Amino acid sequence: MNYLEGLNQPQQEAVKHSDGPLMIIAGAGSGKTRVLTYRTAHLIANGVDPFQILLLTFTNKAAGEMRQRVEKIIGNDAKNLWMGTFHSVFAKILRFDGRHLGYTSDFSIYDTDDSKSLIRSIVKERGLDDKVYKANTVFQRISGAKNRLIGPDEYANNPIISADDTAAKLPDMGKLYKIYALRCFQANAMDFDDLLFNTNTLFRDHPAVLDKYQRKFKYVMVDEFQDTNISQYLIVKKLSEISQNLCVVGDDAQSIYAFRGASIDNILNLEKDYPNMTTIKLEQNYRSTQNIVEAANSIIAKNKNQLKKTVFTENEEGSLIELIKAGSDNEEGRLISTHIFESKMNLGLRNTDFAILYRTNSQSRAFEESLRKLNIKYRIIGGTSFYQRREIKDLLAYFRYTINQNDEEAFKRIINLPKRGIGDTTIAKISITANEQQISVWEVISNIKQYQTGRLSETIENFADLIKSFKIMAESGKKDAYEVASHIAKSSGLLKELHEDKTVEGLSRYENVQGLLNSIKEFVDNPDEGVEDKNLNTFLQTVSLMTTADQDDPDGDNDRVTMMTIHGAKGLEFNHVYVVGMEEDLFPSQMMLQSRADLEEERRLFYVAITRAEKKLMMSYAETRYQWGRLKPCEPSRFLDEIDPKYLQFAKNIRRAVEDTAKLPQGFVRMTNREQKIPDFGTSNNPTPANILIQRPRPAVVGNTYKPSADFAPSDTKNLIENDRVEHLKFGFGKVKKIDINGTDRKATIQFEGTIGEKTLLLSFAKLRIL
DNA sequence: TTTGCGCGGGTTTTT
């Protein structure tokens, strides 16, 4: 058994253990993926049918990689393994067996936006105050209940919950939950929590179905077990009830998803549920230097709530953790980027060797700007992902509605898109008719002439006919997902509308939609393992459960610096890691401390961040940070004091870059652009306005403090700017073609010709505002 | 029915 070579004692034990419950406590960098892979291969080598193995991972990508690694050892059989995230695997099961609960196999999946939008409508319909019943709050309460497996009826009848809701001044929560659940059901839709909740219900109420899967999955393995919630745990517990072959791998020190119901108790209490469980601890770290491992240990030691283990390493001592103090968030960006640049030069490293980790997505901005200035390629994982973009969600809503006409949220999105003159009033009328007649909205609009006459009935009929034609095409089976999708994109008028929009934003939208169509083409041409059909429905399913880590790079160039939140970095490792934004209230997050009073989870998050580094770890904090347009003073994070000081040193030889935003060279006026979203940059939650430097060779506005009200005359500016050279910090260069100044509010609309990347474009009607 | 504007509120992490 060559695959046991090179494994240490506990690793081998874990690989060889086949039957009976097994818990592997795997410290950071202790080779748990390897153990899981080999264990899977070992089972198959010993005669277990791959069909009988279920492996739940945290991302689909991780599952894919693991499948490949197993394939290398045991060959083609690996294709038959069931692997994926909880959500994707159980969505698949619900497609097969959801009919027992009254769902059809083409149920829609509501994302968080859909759920909140539905909640908003329900709150509105019931005449409740939407400032009290905030969509976010209501959603979180419902989600929390579902994750604890509390259904709507139980919720409404539970006196403790009611008392809590009343105390929170939300007495109608029970009703809202009921209506929300009913509306989702009527829409033949499940939200993320439902995928787990309904699987539990399915297994609870339909023993025959449970029995089928219990017999199918003889071996159940769960990766990142510390991040499962009760609902997920109960599913795997039920599945492995008969075989007792449950193997979980996790690290309580890396549990960072309590906010979505993950319970560290799952791992702490597992031994109670499985008295004869074998526990194996993997404590040797193969990833990081001694300094990094020990610094991480010194942090996590402060937590009370944890299992005992000692992570150690036999790697070299390595350098100390360096700490950088920056004057501002922008300077932080410049210092880190410069450091990356110099490390690349001095050590001959590649971009992929570096990662910048931060607490919140919005922090990416300063690093994007500075990396771009140094011509260092980067990629951002997470943030507003591709599939969250408006135009993408719009087109996906068309697909969803084509497949499922009960999908209320998809309907709301597309009924007046592109504009057909069907507004809220008309939709409300249709909805009332549907209610009166006790039929669905789709039945009303697809037979609109029976129910309504007048100016709009024609338009509505056209819409219904359009959807019907899509439906026929999708169901005929003659066309693949790509053909159907591009037909829908064209015939719906979405593509046309975007194509006519010549603004930068419009262009990038158009390109995004093309990108979506291309990815469907790819999906059709090389479907993933385990995907049987190439129809639109299957594509939709895949897409709605994509995790942010599953995103592919936009082009073939993979040598990029990675930027992401610490949550996104789970399971990854990098040669050099920069943990940035080490400021009190930012990390540890003030929000987290207020709402959950859980400093320990933030500390575990810090632990995760530190242990991503192999060779070099650097941390930085800024003394001031731009927030809501203001410069806010910051305090260094308490976490910096918690690291044993012997592992820490202030960075030497850090070159302070010139404060280029505060002290613009003479003859420059700084302008910002509110409306413009930049194609490559619209990825963080809080994209910064594009900065535009306008060369202005007049002494009137020279200087750092420019007071628009006193010496600013619109016509004057118009003369100054037109035909001037424009340097767009993010786009490149260009020439101003036309300027419109809008009165006294210091807003200007300019049209200029410039370059984005390598393409020359006419950028039109960017709205500018002079600072 | 759409659009533009002023106002108030939020502000974390993800399937």
Next chain:
DNA sequence: CCCGCGCAAA
């Protein structure tokens, strides 16, 4: 700062 909402005007 950014977003969403309500209101008024086109």
